[in-house]
Amino acid sequence: MKVPLLDLKAQYAPIKKEIMKSIEDVVDSCQFINGPQVKQIEAMVAEYSGCKSAIGVSSGTDAILCVLMGLGIGPGDEVITTPFTFFATAGCVWRLGARPVFVDIDLKTYNIDPAKIEKVITKKTKAIMPVHLFGQLANMDPIMEVAKKHGLPVIEDACQSIGASNKGRKAGSIGTAGCFSFFPSKNLGTAGDGGMIVTQDEAFGEKMAIIRMHGSKPKYYHQMVGANFRLDTVHAAVLTVKLKHLESWSEARRKNAEKYNKLFAGVACVVRPYIAEGNVSIYNQYVIRVPKRNELRDFLTKNDIGTEIYYPLSLHEQKCFASMGHRRGDFSESEKAADETVALPIYPELKDEQINFVASKIKEFYV
Numbered sequence: 001m002k003v004p005l006l007d008l009k010a011q012y013a014p015i016k017k018e019i020m021k022s023i024e025d026v027v028d029s030c031q032f033i034n035g036p037q038v039k040q041i042e043a044m045v046a047e048y049s050g051c052k053s054a055i056g057v058s059s060g061t062d063a064i065l066c067v068l069m070g071l072g073i074g075p076g077d078e079v080i081t082t083p084f085t086f087f088a089t090a091g092c093v094w095r096l097g098a099r100p101v102f103v104d105i106d107l108k109t110y111n112i113d114p115a116k117i118e119k120v121i122t123k124k125t126k127a128i129m130p131v132h133l134f135g136q137l138a139n140m141d142p143i144m145e146v147a148k149k150h151g152l153p154v155i156e157d158a159c160q161s162i163g164a165s166n167k168g169r170k171a172g173s174i175g176t177a178g179c180f181s182f183f184p185s186k187n188l189g190t191a192g193d194g195g196m197i198v199t200q201d202e203a204f205g206e207k208m209a210i211i212r213m214h215g216s217k218p219k220y221y222h223q224m225v226g227a228n229f230r231l232d233t234v235h236a237a238v239l240t241v242k243l244k245h246l247e248s249w250s251e252a253r254r255k256n257a258e259k260y261n262k263l264f265a266g267v268a269c270v271v272r273p274y275i276a277e278g279n280v281s282i283y284n285q286y287v288i289r290v291p292k293r294n295e296l297r298d299f300l301t302k303n304d305i306g307t308e309i310y311y312p313l314s315l316h317e318q319k320c321f322a323s324m325g326h327r328r329g330d331f332s333e334s335e336k337a338a339d340e341t342v343a344l345p346i347y348p349e350l351k352d353e354q355i356n357f358v359a360s361k362i363k364e365f366y367v
Contacts, residue, residue: 003345003354006185007307010349012248015241022237023191035233041240042196045180048163048243050173051198053205056231057212060181061088061157063195065095066229067155067177068127070207073098077126081157082112083315084334085131089157090315093129099324101125103318104331108274110134110287110341112332114142121146127153130169132161133286133345134310135187135253136275140174147175155179157197160284162188163250167278172198177208182239187253187282189245190235193302252348253283256355260286263359269366285310286346290366293309293340299365305358308343 012019026035038056044109046054057063073079075097081089090100101120101165106113113129128147130138140156153292154175158164160178161171172178182194199205210217215226264270271289275281287310290296297307314334316326328335344358 063179111138135282
């Protein structure tokens with residue numbers, strides 16, 4: 001039996017006609033840039049996320065970069081974030097000449113530990129950027145409290161968590177701005193790169209819309225230096241179709257997670273995902289923590305089971321950040337997660353026999 005980590009063809013097949021019609025409409029109109037579907041998906045995502053504004057951009061990375069630019073982050077500034085995340089989180093800070101200041105994670109959720117944030121705040125700190133990793137919100141209440149105390153904006157890197165919630169509040173709706181990615185493998189993916197910024201501050205949203213157009217408003221008149229961060233109309237059109245299915249897909253992922261959880265209940269060496277109280281996860285990934293992780297992954301690969309390691313090396317240990325002077329042991333929880341976690345197939349179209357097969361092989365490995 002083969003169990004891929006992700007099967008986008010299985011997702012695409014039942015909505016193929018809708019998708020192709022949406023693309024055809026764009027091609028027929030020849031409105032490839034800023035076509036009506038861009039405004040349509042912005043309105044849909046704003047409503048879905050409980051936000052006042054949504055601004056389509058070219059990728060999740062550019063969403064983060066655009067927000068940082070809008071906040072005036074630059075050389076000499078510091079942005080507090082996590083070392084256990086995709087590179088773009090800290091990479092965007094670095095690109096602007098600022099310094100990412102890492103705070104270790106809570107090993108149960110793999111998200112930034114709010115209790116460790118305040119002690120690293122300095123006069124140079126200009127923002128806090130928690131990441132809602134693997135489809136679950138970070139512990140936002142204490143993060144917002146410390147941010148308010150120090151007058152700092154909060155950027156929610158929600159690139160893996162559109163639709164996830166905490167106490168009824170959707171990802172991206174709590175901080176100054178939220179950033180989504182529509183990379184094809186995400187729960188809500190388009191036909192290439194794409195992203196979106198959401199915010200409750202309509203004035204800030206307008207600023208984001210200007211920055212994504214080279215800082216121009218009106219056309220050819222530049223209030224500020226921006227960039228080309230536009231969301232292509234074709235990608236927007238695809239998203240207008242797929243967003244309608246997102247809730248059912250997320251629910252299917254949660255049901256698959258429940259099945260895994262039951263199957264692993266008696267396996268002491270398998271640490272299952274922990275969902276914090278008040279959180280509803282979208283399970284962008286189903287990540288377990290295990291001993292002999294690399295050996296297990298090799299074994300699963302030989303049995304045609306797809307896996308992935310998110311992430312094998314914490315950001316503070318990446319070569320490009322060597323000048324920051326961090327060493328092994330500086331963020332021990334993040335390092336432990338990088339050494340011991342592995343993601344299993346969790347996509348909505350998984351069959352029960354596939355889930356049972358994955359679990360049986362993991363149990364076999366540890367017997």
